[in-house]
Amino acid sequence: MLMPGPLPVCALLAALSASAASQRLLFQVQVPAGTATTALAVEVSRLGTTQTVRLTDDGSAPGDVPGDGVHTGWLDGSHATLSQVVLRDGEAVLYAGTDVTTRTGVDRVGFALRTVGDRVEAIRAPASLPGAPGRLGTGAGRVAAYGWGALALLYVGGMLLWSRRQGS
Amino acid sequence: MRAPTPQTLAVAAAFLVVSLLWSWPLALDPAGSVVSGIDTWGTLWSLGGVQTLETAWPIGQNLGRADSLVLLALRRLVPMGSPTVAAAVWVILAPVATALAAEATARGFGATRPWSLLAGLTLGFGGPATAALVDGQLYTLFCPWLPLLALDWHRATRPDGTAVQGLRSGIWWVLCLGTTAYLGIAATLWVLGGLLAAGGRRTLRWAGPVAAAAVALPAGALYLSFFAAGDTRSGVLGVDPARAMEVGSASLSTLASWAPVVAADPHAVASPLGFVPVALVAVAPLVLGDQRGWRFPALVGLIALVASLGPTLRLAPGMNGAPGLLAPLTTLPGAAWFRFPARLLWVTTLGFGLVASRAAGCLAERPGTRPFALVLLAAAAVEILVLVGAPFRTTPALAKPPSALVTLPNGPHLSLFAPSPGRHVDVELFLVDRSCAWQAWHRQPLFARCLDTDTRSDPRARVSAEVHAALLANQPGEVRALLQAVGAASVSVHPDSYAGSEADAVLAGLRAALGSATAESTDHGVQVTVFTVPQPVADRARARDALAALP
Numbered sequence: 100m101l102m103p104g105p106l107p108v109c110a111l112l113a114a115l116s117a118s119a120a121s122q123r124l125l126f127q128v129q130v131p132a133g134t135a136t137t138a139l140a141v142e143v144s145r146l147g148t149t150q151t152v153r154l155t156d157d158g159s160a161p162g163d164v165p166g167d168g169v170h171t172g173w174l175d176g177s178h179a180t181l182s183q184v185v186l187r188d189g190e191a192v193l194y195a196g197t198d199v200t201t202r203t204g205v206d207r208v209g210f211a212l213r214t215v216g217d218r219v220e221a222i223r224a225p226a227s228l229p230g231a232p233g234r235l236g237t238g239a240g241r242v243a244a245y246g247w248g249a250l251a252l253l254y255v256g257g258m259l260l261w262s263r264r265q266g267s
Numbered sequence: 268m269r270a271p272t273p274q275t276l277a278v279a280a281a282f283l284v285v286s287l288l289w290s291w292p293l294a295l296d297p298a299g300s301v302v303s304g305i306d307t308w309g310t311l312w313s314l315g316g317v318q319t320l321e322t323a324w325p326i327g328q329n330l331g332r333a334d335s336l337v338l339l340a341l342r343r344l345v346p347m348g349s350p351t352v353a354a355a356v357w358v359i360l361a362p363v364a365t366a367l368a369a370e371a372t373a374r375g376f377g378a379t380r381p382w383s384l385l386a387g388l389t390l391g392f393g394g395p396a397t398a399a400l401v402d403g404q405l406y407t408l409f410c411p412w413l414p415l416l417a418l419d420w421h422r423a424t425r426p427d428g429t430a431v432q433g434l435r436s437g438i439w440w441v442l443c444l445g446t447t448a449y450l451g452i453a454a455t456l457w458v459l460g461g462l463l464a465a466g467g468r469r470t471l472r473w474a475g476p477v478a479a480a481a482v483a484l485p486a487g488a489l490y491l492s493f494f495a496a497g498d499t500r501s502g503v504l505g506v507d508p509a510r511a512m513e514v515g516s517a518s519l520s521t522l523a524s525w526a527p528v529v530a531a532d533p534h535a536v537a538s539p540l541g542f543v544p545v546a547l548v549a550v551a552p553l554v555l556g557d558q559r560g561w562r563f564p565a566l567v568g569l570i571a572l573v574a575s576l577g578p579t580l581r582l583a584p585g586m587n588g589a590p591g592l593l594a595p596l597t598t599l600p601g602a603a604w605f606r607f608p609a610r611l612l613w614v615t616t617l618g619f620g621l622v623a624s625r626a627a628g629c630l631a632e633r634p635g636t637r638p639f640a641l642v643l644l645a646a647a648a649v650e651i652l653v654l655v656g657a658p659f660r661t662t663p664a665l666a667k668p669p670s671a672l673v674t675l676p677n678g679p680h681l682s683l684f685a686p687s688p689g690r691h692v693d694v695e696l697f698l699v700d701r702s703c704a705w706q707a708w709h710r711q712p713l714f715a716r717c718l719d720t721d722t723r724s725d726p727r728a729r730v731s732a733e734v735h736a737a738l739l740a741n742q743p744g745e746v747r748a749l750l751q752a753v754g755a756a757s758v759s760v761h762p763d764s765y766a767g768s769e770a771d772a773v774l775a776g777l778r779a780a781l782g783s784a785t786a787e788s789t790d791h792g793v794q795v796t797v798f799t800v801p802q803p804v805a806d807r808a809r810a811r812d813a814l815a816a817l818p
Contacts, residue, residue, distance in 0.1 A: 122792075145763055146789045178665060178792040181698075181763040197685070197694050197764060201303050201664040201792075244524030244539070244654055251542035251650075254643065255550050255630075262633035 122178040124200060125161075128154055128170045128186065129211040134219060136212070137189040139170050145179035145200075178203055186210055186221050193221035274380060278370055282363045282387055285648060289392050289657045290358045290400070296663065297355030303664035304403025305693075307354070308700035309334060311666060312717050313406070314350040314357070315707020316342050322703065322717040323726055324679040325754055325810035331497020332719035335406035336445040350707045351666045354405060361409035366391025368411030369617065372418040373624040376560050381644060382628035385544060388651050389620030390414060394522070394538030395612045397657045407450060412442040413617055416454055417564070423475025424465035433475030437482030444490055449610040451490075453571070456614050460567040497719070508602035509578050512593060515607035516577025518584050522612075525656045536584070536609045538575075539655045540619065543647040547623035554626045561622050568618025575615065577608040668705035669795045671759070671788035676799050678756025679712040679810075683731055683773070684764040686722075695722045698764060711756070729817050730755070738773055743780035750781075750800045754810035757785075760796045 126141045139154040154172040158165030161173075180201045186194040193212065200206040211224040271279070287294050293302060301307050313335065320327040333339055347353035366387030373386035390396070390413070399407040416439035423432035440458060444451030458479075465471040515536055525537035547554075548565055555561045574592050581588035596602050631640035652658060682702040684695060703717035716725035730753055737745040750758065760777065762770035777798050778784070786797040804810050 146792075146794045147762065177789075179763070179794075180665070180701075180792040181694075181761070181794075183763065183766055195766060197766070199694055199697050202662040203300065203665060204662070206662075241520060241524055244542075247650070247654060248523060248542035248545070251546045251646070252549065254639075254646075255543075255546040258630055258636055258639050258643075259550050259553060261639070262630060262636045265634040265636070 142185040144183040300663035307403030308704040311704035324712040338406040362391040369414040372414035378624035385624040386620035393616040428475040430478040433478030437479035441486040509597040517609040520583040544623035547626040564618035571614035669793040671786035738776035746780040752813035
């Protein structure tokens with residue numbers, strides 16, 4: 100006789116709960132056209148350890164579009180709510196700061212490069228794959244929302260016309 | 268009290284399903300995680316039932332800056348257990364209660380089932396509710412009082428209105444104000460609009476409004492005096508009111524949909540209205556025509572919508588625009604307190620929801636249109652989840668404190684972070700808020716002010732600044748004497764908040780001052796090291812004198 104195993108739902112819940120303890124930090128750097136970089140990398144210190152992540156634009160990161168100017172890299176590890184992040188291009192430090200990374204699963208840390216005088220620096224920017232952080236994704240969402248709005252208005256207007264025609 | 272009918276139970280079940288999806292994946296781990304938001308931690312502190320005398324040690328704090336007096340009162344009346352479980356249950360059930368009240372109100376305004384569900388969906392789970400969820404202002408989600416006020420006020424201001432209806436309206440208004448000040452302002456807009464509308468029709472009987480005022484005016488005055496006596500955060504009144512209101516205002520794009528850029532701001536102001544109710548309100552004049560009871564909710568909703576755009580009418584956040592309805596307000600004293608005009612959209616979602624349910628019902632009565640109207644109702648539910656977007660805008664965050672903080676020595680506790688780490692003061696504010704939330708577990712007095720938290724002027728900021736200065740000057744004896752004098756029994760250091768070698772320097776300095784660390788942990792996503800302070804001053808008055816002597 101087969102012994103009843105754990106309910107699939109319970110197994111699923113356990114798996115999902117376990118995944119809450121792990122975290123993927125996804126780093127994205129938007130590099131404007133014409134801005135030369137040598138070797139973008141992020142140095143991350145959290146929970147007492149420091150690791151370095153190389154950032155590339157070759158499509159190797161999940162969801163990355165190769166050659167779109169967004170350099171991407173990721174770091175898997177235990178969930179940490181606070182990270183010290185240093186963004187370098189070769190030896191040059193482009194950004195150094197503290198980031199709150201409370202999200203379990205995937206948390207994104209985005210940057211955009213800008214040229215100030217003869218030097219390049221990085222600013223924190225909302226991250227949104229694919230494409231440029233916070234731009235393409237935002238635009239697509241807006242277009243979809245307005246499209247849906249127009250459809251809803253047409254639908255309700257159509258119902259009104261239909262009902263009037265049926266009534267007459 | 269009447270037992271709920273099977274239909275009402277079915278409606279409640281439907282709202283519960285929507286709520287579980289709306290707050291997903293919270294239901295998977297209610298004991299360990301909370302919806303991540305800037306105000307989540309403050310809400311957890313409130314749910315923890317900690318006395319305000321145990322914050323801002325050794326001064327203490329009053330309740331004048333409490334975000335929600337209703338939440339604190341409910342916390343006292345109802346045993347809630349673990350703060351995370353209480354927060355999860357609250358997030359799942361509070362919108363159901365609000366939606367049920369809105370659905371009942373819609374029927375009171377003449378809508379029929381199932382079309383009255385539109386009102387519940389729009390108010391309980393719509394843009395403002397989702398923004399409150401994303402921000403962590405969970406107490407705002409429980410506001411059945413607002414639709415109940417709308418219904419009773421509608422009845423109280425009719426020619427056959429009674430004093431009892433007015434009395435109930437007054438009570439609902441007080442509960443709105445006690446839930447949050449913004450909800451109180453929203454309720455006031457509805458009440459004044461209703462009064463003007465009834466006065467304009469010359470059908471007003473004064474018994475109802477007088478009874479309402481008898482309850483609301485003393486309670487409102489009490490609330491204002493309470494607020495005025497609250498501990499004021501130094502930063503709020505120094506802000507340019509116009510700038511503060513612009514950041515917290517809606518724009519045409521945030522009314523249409525949300526976007527990651529907006530959600531990345533500290534506070535969420537994107538409150539999409541949903542196009543299904545908007546489309547139904549747009550055709551309401553053609554569908555409802557001369558019928559009674561729909562014009563006022565539509566009009567007050569529209570006025571609130573325009574007011575929510577704040578002092579500047581803009582296409583998108585950050586863009587230039589034309590002067591808005593609230594532009595004159597920015598010159599008034601105290602205008603800086605009204606930082607989030609977008610929260611007036613509670614009135615809009617209530618008004619538009621009521622009108623949409625009436626219009627949908629009226630359309631569905633016409634020959635051959637019922638199936639199309641049912642599709643519209645289903646689309647409204649999908650729209651709530653996708654377009655308004657709560658499941659995509661929220662993420663769970665681990666809420667339990669690190670194990671090193673659970674068993675602190677008895678006595679006041681100082682949390683030490685890097686001052687304004689990185690480039691954002693919000694990081695330090697987050698650390699303070701979270702340390703307050705953890706007080707619900709360890710229950711030791713904190714130096715941080717936990718209502719209207721602050722990174723500049725509260726006892727934690729002042730003592731931390733002195734400790735850091737003494738550590739920097741390599742004076743461990745000074746550090747020890749200072750901590751003893753202000754009554755600190757323990758100090759926790761969050762090394763991850765310091766850049767580079769600063770953490771090592773702080774830890775080495777504290778070891779020299781206090782001896783070896785008594786606890787360390789890296790669980791629950793937090794690295795923390797705890798030191799015990801030997802023989803701290805136990806007398807609050809002496810600690811207060813020592814604090815007052817600090818620069």
